[in-house]
Amino acid sequence: MKTHDYDILIVGGGLVGASLALALASRWRVALLERSAPPQASSEPDVWDSRIYAVSPGNRAFLESMGGWRVPATRVGNIREMDVRGDDGGLICFDALDMAAERLAATVENSALQASLWQALEGRVTLIAGSKAVAASFDADRASIELDDGRKITTALAVAADGAQSWLRQAAGIDFERRPYGQLGVVANFRCERSHGDIARQWFRNDGILAWLPLPGNRISIVWSTDEQKSAELRALDGEALADRVAAAGGRQLGALQTITPAAAFPLALGKAATVTAQRLALVGDAAHTVHPLAGQGVNLGFGDARCLAEMLAPAHVDDPGAAHLLARYARARAEEVWTMQTLCDGLQRLFGSRDPVLAGLRNFGLSMTNRAGPLKRVLMRRAFQ
Ligand SMILES: Cc1cc2nc3c(=O)[nH]c(=O)nc-3n(C[C@H](O)[C@H](O)[C@H](O)COP(=O)(O)OP(=O)(O)OC[C@H]3O[C@@H](n4cnc5c(N)ncnc54)[C@H](O)[C@@H]3O)c2cc1C
Numbered sequence: 326m327k328t329h330d331y332d333i334l335i336v337g338g339g340l341v342g343a344s345l346a347l348a349l350a351s352r353w354r355v356a357l358l359e360r361s362a363p364p365q366a367s368s369e370p371d372v373w374d375s376r377i378y379a380v381s382p383g384n385r386a387f388l389e390s391m392g393g394w395r396v397p398a399t400r401v402g403n404i405r406e407m408d409v410r411g412d413d414g415g416l417i418c419f420d421a422l423d424m425a426a427e428r429l430a431a432t433v434e435n436s437a438l439q440a441s442l443w444q445a446l447e448g449r450v451t452l453i454a455g456s457k458a459v460a461a462s463f464d465a466d467r468a469s470i471e472l473d474d475g476r477k478i479t480t481a482l483a484v485a486a487d488g489a490q491s492w493l494r495q496a497a498g499i500d501f502e503r504r505p506y507g508q509l510g511v512v513a514n515f516r517c518e519r520s521h522g523d524i525a526r527q528w529f530r531n532d533g534i535l536a537w538l539p540l541p542g543n544r545i546s547i548v549w550s551t552d553e554q555k556s557a558e559l560r561a562l563d564g565e566a567l568a569d570r571v572a573a574a575g576g577r578q579l580g581a582l583q584t585i586t587p588a589a590a591f592p593l594a595l596g597k598a599a600t601v602t603a604q605r606l607a608l609v610g611d612a613a614h615t616v617h618p619l620a621g622q623g624v625n626l627g628f629g630d631a632r633c634l635a636e637m638l639a640p641a642h643v644d645d646p647g648a649a650h651l652l653a654r655y656a657r658a659r660a661e662e663v664w665t666m667q668t669l670c671d672g673l674q675r676l677f678g679s680r681d682p683v684l685a686g687l688r689n690f691g692l693s694m695t696n697r698a699g700p701l702k703r704v705l706m707r708r709a710f711q
Contacts, residue, residue, distance in 0.1 A: 341610030342486030518580025
């Protein structure tokens with residue numbers, strides 16, 4: 326068995342793993358292991374990934390600063406305003422102007438951003454695509470990972486960036502508390518008759534939460550978080566019927582819709598790893614935590630992990646990237662933001678998921694009051710859009 330040694334091995338080359346690899350590349354010998362083939366981006370005007378993310382300005386700047394955001398402007402949407410409606414007249418609006426910013430977030434395809442990150446990584450880190458890790462062990466000095474092609478990698482720090490079902494987290498024996506929401510996130514993309522005006526729209530409805538995110542041109546991407554029966558119903562519709570159902574659910578605010586990417590669905594769960602570090606191991610992104618997509622914060626929290634870990638490992642005096650005291654600092658530094666975002670998204674999901682008529686009145690009143698209460702609204706905006 327041939328052994329290769331690196332300072333840091335990242336398992337999982339999704340957005341979070343790839344951004345971390347890029348942030349560490351100039352300081353450490355890094356390898357990035359991804360079980361799938363390298364990502365491909367589409368440039369066809371009517372071929373769009375069903376996974377669209379709203380990336381906060383701070384995280385976009387992080388990616389741009391490393392040359393990782395080379396996504397053509399024709400594939401990037403802007404969220405300038407966000408209009409959120411309750412199920413009984415409640416309303417809250419967020420406007421980039423309130424933060425003296427150009428936009429609240431940018432919308433981008435998972436595949437386009439991943440391809441851009443991988444391109445930036447070429448020649449800077451060792452990219453191992455199409456191989457899987459099959460065994461892992463950890464001791465005081467090194468982590469050892471065996472691949473299915475017979476290679477063995479030793480490293481001072483292994484990073485689990487391999488998503489919510491993380492293999493590496495399980496191999497390290499770390500528990501993951503998963504509370505399913507009994508919902509799926511149904512995603513699809515549409516062309517719309519009227520301009521969306523760079524406004525994201527969200528409705529808390531009796532049958533779930535529907536979000537319309539602006540894409541470039543007259544296109545939108547939707548996430549409809551709804552129960553299993555409704556999600557199966559939506560996925561069974563043909564393109565025309567789906568477009569009509571989605572347009573009607575949003576009060577036809579953008580006129581008629583036309584489906585450009587058929588519906589796909591992802592199960593939704595609140596997830597928390599019992600610990601985000603262990604001997605010679607750190608967890609980042611969905612491997613460490615998952616949140617309800619209602620605030621579009623999942624991948625943003627993951628970028629936050631990558632930024633934080635990279636910052637801790639950047640100083641010239643750090644000579645061991647897997648040192649226990651550094652990992653403990655990383656765990657402490659991320660705890661508050663992750664807890665706040667999970668609690669906020671989970672609380673909103675429960676509040677609007679309840680059928681209690683008293684709560685219905687209160688939650689709509691609460692939304693409108695928050696809209697009027699400047700300081701609280703500004704705190705929310707700083708959390709979600711920086
Ligand atoms: C419906 C829906 C909508 C969402 N919308 C948003 C949004 O608008 N904004 C937002 O911020 N977040 C959103 N999210 C959350 C977002 O999808 C995740 O938070 C994000 O993808 C996590 O990125 P990651 O890199 O940690 O994990 P992943 O994207 O899951 O990447 C993990 C990578 O690891 C690889 N891998 C897995 N196992 C192995 C292995 N054993 N060996 C090697 N490689 C492996 C996988 O192939 C994959 O490439 C949404 C989620 C859902 C379900």
